[in-house]
């Protein structure tokens with residue numbers, strides 16, 4: 001984007017651009033989830049990632065429907081914010097050997113992605129309504145609810161891990177991560 005460029009015109013142009021960014025992200029997430037499924041040790045975390053992999057495939061379909069309802073062909077637009085989150089996650093995964101520590105990090109990395117998605121889908125849902133496209137808004141809202149539910153599930157997993165760790169620490173006075 002140059003200083004004098006003005007490729008994006010109007011809210012509908014902005015909507016399609018950000019739609020392309022989340023489409024770019026969603027199309028990469030299955031591959032990332034495959035890695036996370038293979039690395040996760042906690043059965044709850046692993047099954048949570050597997051469920052979200054199925055959901056993600058449906059979310060990609062929904063995005064393609066939104067593009068077409070809007071009269072556009074599905075088009076990925078590179079999103080540096082998503083690239084940064086993915087790069088940070090991959091870099092850390094390769095540096096952690098301890099399985100419990102890796103589970104803790106994978107939960108955190110997944111929540112980083114969920115929060116990115118919640119912002120994107122929340123904004124797109126609002127813009128779709130503003131543009132009078134309730135058909136697009138309702139599809140985007142469905143995905144927004146799935147992302148929020150996934151984020152809440154990850155929070156529960158993180159909390160239960162912390163609780164288990166606290167119980168273990170009081171019974172053995174040992175630090176699992178030491």
Ligand SMILES: [Fe+2]
Pocket residue numbers: 026029056059117147
């Ligand atoms: Fe998603």
